[in-house]
Amino acid sequence: MTSAVTITRHGGTGGRTAVAARARQVVKAYGSGETRVVALDHVDVDIARGQFTAIMGPSGSGKSTLMHCLAGLDTVTSGQIHLDDTEITGLKDKKLTQLRRDRVGFIFQAFNLLPTLSALENITLPMDIAGRKPDKGWLAQVVETVGLKDRLKHRPNQLSGGQQQRVAVARALAARPEIIFGDEPTGNLDSRAGAEVLGFLRRSVDELGQTIVMVTHDPVAASYADRVLYLADGRIVDEMFRPTADSVLDRMKDFDARGRTS
Ligand SMILES: Nc1ncnc2c1ncn2[C@@H]1O[C@H](COP(=O)(O)OP(=O)(O)O)[C@@H](O)[C@H]1O
Numbered sequence: 481m482t483s484a485v486t487i488t489r490h491g492g493t494g495g496r497t498a499v500a501a502r503a504r505q506v507v508k509a510y511g512s513g514e515t516r517v518v519a520l521d522h523v524d525v526d527i528a529r530g531q532f533t534a535i536m537g538p539s540g541s542g543k544s545t546l547m548h549c550l551a552g553l554d555t556v557t558s559g560q561i562h563l564d565d566t567e568i569t570g571l572k573d574k575k576l577t578q579l580r581r582d583r584v585g586f587i588f589q590a591f592n593l594l595p596t597l598s599a600l601e602n603i604t605l606p607m608d609i610a611g612r613k614p615d616k617g618w619l620a621q622v623v624e625t626v627g628l629k630d631r632l633k634h635r636p637n638q639l640s641g642g643q644q645q646r647v648a649v650a651r652a653l654a655a656r657p658e659i660i661f662g663d664e665p666t667g668n669l670d671s672r673a674g675a676e677v678l679g680f681l682r683r684s685v686d687e688l689g690q691t692i693v694m695v696t697h698d699p700v701a702a703s704y705a706d707r708v709l710y711l712a713d714g715r716i717v718d719e720m721f722r723p724t725a726d727s728v729l730d731r732m733k734d735f736d737a738r739g740r741t742s
């Protein structure tokens with residue numbers, strides 16, 4: 481079923497719901513009693529399909545927790561999370577693992593490539609493990625999009641940091657997930673390599689119709705997104721559409737100023 485899903489270009493919904501992920505009144509608390517920390521405090525959010533969403537906010541504001549809960553990597557204390565029309569809160573482990581494998585892609589700060597495999601082998605590894613055949617046409621398109629055509633036989637240690645992260649982006653895209661989550665995916669890259677990777681993420685949204693949610697603290701990285709969500713103390717306190725690096729930076733200064741006076 482998953483492989484038959486058509487992803488239309490330019491952010492079309494391909495007949496699926498326009499919301500790729502949805503959180504309703506999500507609370508995530510760690511610990512109990514005196515050491516209880518509320519990382520997410522009744523969060524409501526819709527992640528539009530075919531859009532690039534950035535999540536920003538100070539350290540400890542709940543960005544990673546929100547991403548992990550939306551991706552089914554972590555359980556919630558209360559509230560509901562849907563991926564497309566599947567409620568993932570309450571799914572049993574086995575179903576959840578299956579759903580993550582088939583429908584969700586991840587890009588982490590560390591590239592997490594296997595050193596003994598070529599770039600191409602790394603890209604297809606998750607599908608090989610799942611016993612799924614990559615769609616050749618799609619794979620070619622993904623490789624083209626991330627600009628790795630002449631690097632496919634290289635091992636990770638023969639590639640620059642930026643190229644390695646592009647392999648990780650291609651790996652996430654190759655299985656045609658409904659949504660890709662990235663936690664500071666350019667956090668370990670210099671600004672030029674970071675710009676390259678962000679450019680490819682942007683292209684995957686514009687040209688392949690991918691849905692992406694990216695945690696970042698970098699206004700320049702956020703400017704590649706269609707929408708920026710701001711978290712503070714586990715709540716979504718603001719959002720911005722069509723951000724620029726300057727407008728994001730200004731908004732962050734506003735928050736800092738408010739934080740100092742209140
Ligand atoms: N496994 C955990 N156990 C206890 N507290 C945690 C855990 N993970 C996160 N927290 C707390 O939850 C809050 C939000 O953390 P996190 O989502 O990592 O923030 P961010 O990604 O915005 O820096 C912080 O106060 C953090 O200390």
Ligand SMILES: [Mg+2]
Nearest residue numbers: 543544545695
């Ligand atoms: Mg974090």
